Amino acid sequence: MLEMRGRGRQPEPPHRGSSHLVICLLLTATLLSSVRAAQAADINPVRFVTPNGMTVLVLEQHWLPIVQVHTLIKAGAAQDPPEKAGLANLVASLLDEGTKTRTAKQLAEQIEFVGGTLTTKAEEDFTTASALVLKKDTELGFELLADILLHPTFPEQEVKRVRSQILGEMQSEKDDPGLVATKAFHQLVFDGHPYRWPVNGTEESVPKITYADIQNFFSHEYIPNQTILAIVGDISVEQARALVAKQFGSWKRGTSPPRTVAKPAQIEKPVVRLIEKDLTQATIVLGHLGISRTNPD
Template structure:
């Protein structure tokens, strides 16, 4: 049975995987009410993915009410002016579709996937929850309590504790410093009125990117958009002017005591934005440093040669504004300092000398070769298309991305390593038995 399901999943994904990413050429239009629509006609499967990205996220939350954008998004499918939450769930379940919404730091997404024959219902449900959510008091209390429970649960996970503390250190005073779901303190301050006002002010067609991928014609898609979103009234969004996060000027250390047999370590600093021209060179550099799994220097040094960790990785979290660069791992308490020193050694190594030809070629080959896997389903493709529009990357992105990676040289890698890696000014968070670890500061 498991093998049969696996073969079915493979068959469903093969049409997407076999298609060349460079062949993905969506059409772009703007409706009369200001909504940007990207449409990609695909007839591999009789399905339609409808993905809405609203340009508001947790970065726009008031500091004392962090979690507002996420709570608003979480309530979108919990009842509208004409449908109860149960009716919405039953309608989408009856046709075997999916419907979901959530907020990230820079944007909120709401999406649905249905069979072609149910496209009208999919559009109707998504449009209804975006335009006419009811925000019933009972649902508000239930969902908020559920999120509060998730926050409490997260506090039991040393990895979540470490990342939360890390973001507060490197983004101090910036909206990126608080979790998208908020905190126990801020969530309890949010009222139904706050949700209603936030939605009325921010959920506007001229702040929305609508992506449609699937088994429709251009005319069919345009008709469905006009039918279900044409009456949505445009407005004036709030004039947010988010500043760039400040760079770290000194080494910062936070040690969090927990009775554990391992230390959870996060080390890093601010990184780059998604629109930074060096994004592609940084992607190659970071693959070699720690994003390349067993091919990375961090894994080779910290795991294979020194035996200090089972796994270790590095990441640049690129957003509208510069996000975080971090390296994370877990290690035995007694070798915590050795692991931290090993990480800093590898960061310095990236800055001190060019990478080898083999490292460069393997990194570029993997990144380009795995690129189609990022769009091997209609859901993934719709998500990427929405962000291509958000970051203004151009409709030729699927052709240009591999080319931009291929152009990266050893000199580029060394240059961005020197510019965007700093082994002197960074934040270090360690969660574990601090007294036993004896972390050097």
């Protein structure tokens, strides 16, 4: 159990802008979801594997003219070297900061011009990159997503800027009692395990990440045979196959074997940590390791 005494104002979540048209369509999709709920059990995406080893899932949904292309790369913060925690997050944050043919500004302008979104995010066990566009802009969505996954250049000035931004966010997080408590809790419950570190790393580890570290992580972990590509929306399986072949067909299969993460060790006895803060309310985090998702229960 972890207790932090004090009162803290929860920060407002960051605002992410998007086209009014796409937002309206997404709201409509939310309303339609209740109508479609009865069909959820019948969702059966078409699955195929490309010659370079990428697993592709296609689910046709034609009631709204939008298409989402979502990639999951089986490499996340758990693969970070302990002294370089935050590496996977830094790489993911830099994917859309410039490619061999587009600057960060050009990438942003092209996706915003059509009212779409292009997002990247690292998690503990994987990294995701997604494009959301209207049906008429499907090919552009595929093109931009493939560009940031296959051809990022990691411009040095952007590395410095993004690194500085991440470190600045860490400073801000110190004012959030909930985040401070959660980070401390993870260090207790995942003691000695990669999950103990925040996905974005620490103030000590992030400055140690070199340009070579970024390049090496990308070249070894971002490979098609460790990637799942999910395509959902107003698109046919035939169209999806053609666009996957066109935009991702040149992605070279990697030779790096999949890396596994050991199971966290069970806590043998209760542990309590108290963090003193000059606040008037307490934040308490209580928990333990859960059961495996494959557990019969």
